[in-house]
Amino acid sequence: MIALADCNNFYASCERVFNPMVRSKPVVVLSNNDGCVIARSNEAKALGIQMGAPAFKHRHIFEKHGVEIFSTNFALYGDFSSRVMSILAESAPQIEIYSIDEAFMDYSGLPDPVEHAQNVRCRVKQWTGIPVSIGLAETKTLAKVANRIAKKEIESNIFHLYCPYDIKDYLKKLPVSKLWGVGRHYTRKLELYGIRTAHELTQRSDSWIQKHMSVVGLKMVKELRGVPCFDLETIWQRKQSICTSRTFGEEVQHFSQLAQALSTYAAMCGTKLRKQGSCAGIITIFILTNPFKHQYRNNYKGIRTIRLITPTNDSLEIVSASIAALRSIYRSDCIYKKAGIIASEIVPQSQVQLSFIDDIRDIKKRQHLMQAEEAVNDRYGKMKVRFAVNGYERKWQLKQERLSSCYTTQMSELLRVRA
DNA sequence: TCTGGGGTCCTAGGACCC
DNA sequence: TCTGGGGTCCTAGGACCC
Numbered sequence: 001m002i003a004l005a006d007c008n009n010f011y012a013s014c015e016r017v018f019n020p021m022v023r024s025k026p027v028v029v030l031s032n033n034d035g036c037v038i039a040r041s042n043e044a045k046a047l048g049i050q051m052g053a054p055a056f057k058h059r060h061i062f063e064k065h066g067v068e069i070f071s072t073n074f075a076l077y078g079d080f081s082s083r084v085m086s087i088l089a090e091s092a093p094q095i096e097i098y099s100i101d102e103a104f105m106d107y108s109g110l111p112d113p114v115e116h117a118q119n120v121r122c123r124v125k126q127w128t129g130i131p132v133s134i135g136l137a138e139t140k141t142l143a144k145v146a147n148r149i150a151k152k153e154i155e156s157n158i159f160h161l162y163c164p165y166d167i168k169d170y171l172k173k174l175p176v177s178k179l180w181g182v183g184r185h186y187t188r189k190l191e192l193y194g195i196r197t198a199h200e201l202t203q204r205s206d207s208w209i210q211k212h213m214s215v216v217g218l219k220m221v222k223e224l225r226g227v228p229c230f231d232l233e234t235i236w237q238r239k240q241s242i243c244t245s246r247t248f249g250e251e252v253q254h255f256s257q258l259a260q261a262l263s264t265y266a267a268m269c270g271t272k273l274r275k276q277g278s279c280a281g282i283i284t285i286f287i288l289t290n291p292f293k294h295q296y297r298n299n300y301k302g303i304r305t306i307r308l309i310t311p312t313n314d315s316l317e318i319v320s321a322s323i324a325a326l327r328s329i330y331r332s333d334c335i336y337k338k339a340g341i342i343a344s345e346i347v348p349q350s351q352v353q354l355s356f357i358d359d360i361r362d363i364k365k366r367q368h369l370m371q372a373e374e375a376v377n378d379r380y381g382k383m384k385v386r387f388a389v390n391g392y393e394r395k396w397q398l399k400q401e402r403l404s405s406c407y408t409t410q411m412s413e414l415l416r417v418r419a
Numbered sequence: 420t421c422t423g424g425g426g427t428c429c430t431a432g433g434a435c436c437c
Numbered sequence: 438t439c440t441g442g443g444g445t446c447c448t449a450g451g452a453c454c455c
Binding site: 030031032033034035036038052053054055056057059072074099214215216239240241242243244245246247290291292338340342 | 420421422423424425426427428429430
């Protein structure tokens with residue numbers, strides 16, 4: 001059994017612990033430069049303040065209702081997070097810290113998981129002051145659903161979603177857009193196909209889902225049907241990429257201003273790399289104009305990736321590489337609003353390509369290929385099988401006899417070797 | 420006037436090698 | 438000279454998460 005603990009209105013709750021005066025007032029936390037809303041207390045939500053909304057749009061609400069406004073204090077939130085996580089970690093043999101305010105836990109084999117969750121919730125609240133909601137279910141995706149219910153509908157903030165009948169009932173009420181793994185693009189796409197609720201999505205065939213939402217979407221739907229596809233990731237892993245970027249308080253135009261900002265970000269990136277004990281083999285620099293400002297006809301996004309000859313985490317080296325990259329994307333006729341750097345380790349690609357001479361009109365053969373592809377994907381998860389399609393008819397006719405046995409042999413060969 | 424920062428994974432195509 | 442089979446590596450973009 002999986003439990004998902006999620007802190008309620010996390011940043012807002014942290015501010016409240018530190019400022020008892022604002023406990024009964026609506027609270028919002030604003031992003032860098034006080035740009036947009038990134039956390040809201042329940043009272044603020046009730047006033048209709050939207051997540052991610054630019055702060056200026058809500059100024060009148062803030063004033064009218066005496067909303068308490070905070071700028072982000074990530075050091076404070078990080079500190080609260082680690083305290084909460086260590087309490088949660090004591091409650092379960094396995095824990096996956098999913099984000100600053102969320103963790104999945106293995107609650108298998110407990111006689112009364114709901115009571116256990118209640119005790120844990122109590123302890124976190126008492127020792128840190130942070131309220132958490134806990135959802136319990138058989139898969140991570142269902143635990144997400146359960147958590148949503150716990151937070152919105154259950155006074156105790158604990159909910160166990162287990163009875164198949166209940167699951168179906170709740171999924172019928174849940175809009176697809178609220179699912180973990182369905183964002184606004186998939187929502188629109190699914191609606192075009194007449195799919196509005198999570199339950200309707202689970203009724204589609206596996207091949208349909210994979211075709212329209214890739215293997216990730218398919219795994220998510222299988223989890224909704226109660227089949228675990230995402231394991232608990234309990235081992236800490238180094239980040240594959242580290243990003244430092246900022247929106248400027250004021251727009252900048254000169255190269256020197258960008259260079260100065262990027263030097264700072266590059267140095268910060270180096271610090272982060274050293275902290276996690278890794279080196280960057282690749283760095284990517286980007287500069288952006290303001291996409292919300294339409295008077296710039298030449299809305300510009302400059303991006304450049306360079307491969308370092310020797311991977312490094314030395315700030316000076318990263319800074320000088322960044323400035324060199326900046327030179328190649330800088331345009332003097334633009335006014336910039338944001339810049340950043342992404343440092344990545346070189347990740348070995350787990351791709352396998354199989355090439356075939358194929359005729360896309362032969363439906364039966366394509367079905368065979370898809371089955372084979374599915375088998376490989378199932379088994380290796382990340383690995384990818386590619387079929388190079390060549391509709392050149394003459395070739396196809398010449399080779400037709402050999403093909404069917406050809407790909408099955410290759411596939412079994414591949415499976416054997418990789419196993 | 421004013422719109423965040425930091426991540427992950429998958430798809431698809433192309434260049435190039437023997 | 439052309440075709441085939443088996444590969445690697447890279448780039449760009451799209452989708453999602455908190």
